[in-house]
Amino acid sequence: QVQLQQWGAGQLKPSETLSLTCAVYGEPFSGYYWSWIRQPPGRGLEWIGQINYSGSTNYNPSLKSRVTISLDTIKKQFSLKLSSVTVADTAVYYCARDPDHYGSSSYGLDVWGRGTTVAVSS
């Protein structure tokens, strides 16, 4: 059974770069899209972006200028970098799997990591 394990720095100062990694266990890495989603405290979900096994990416236009999603197929890991963070980037960040080969989530995000809390403060 596939599991996603995620980790990264939980405390940042404004202007620093957020860096998170998500490892895939129990299933092949290829054939899927891999997404990052975040949830500010007490608020709803916001999709950040996705990457597929060949490195093709899509980003939320609202974050595109600051986001980079990359992958390491050998380690079966994918990563999120968000530059120039502000207090508004404080959130729980989730990684998730999209089994849609075209990345359009027509089968939903069917496996989620447990989430990483990231707090930005001076």
Next chain:
Amino acid sequence: QSVLTQPPSASGTPGQRVTISCSGSSSNIGSNIVNWYQQLPGAAPKLLIYRNNQRPSGVPDRFSGSKSGTSASLAISGLQSEDEADYYCAAWDDSLIVFGTGTKVTVL
């Protein structure tokens, strides 16, 4: 930034039927599939309904989804105490996934 609109709250007594609406536009719900997620307190979201009305293995059949035009709905029949959670709709919209504003379901 959510482009899919849901009521902020819904409630019912055990055994009742609760319905949650999700309103979008032609660029998202109107032309793409809708998925629904359940988020229990303190937990990661979980896929509840996919492809408008399909349930993943293990999801009770009291949960059902439908879509018509630019709107979608999630129904919970025979509401149970463990259904108290936040529910989000989601759809593809021109190269990104958009989520609904979320609905908190309370079991009275």
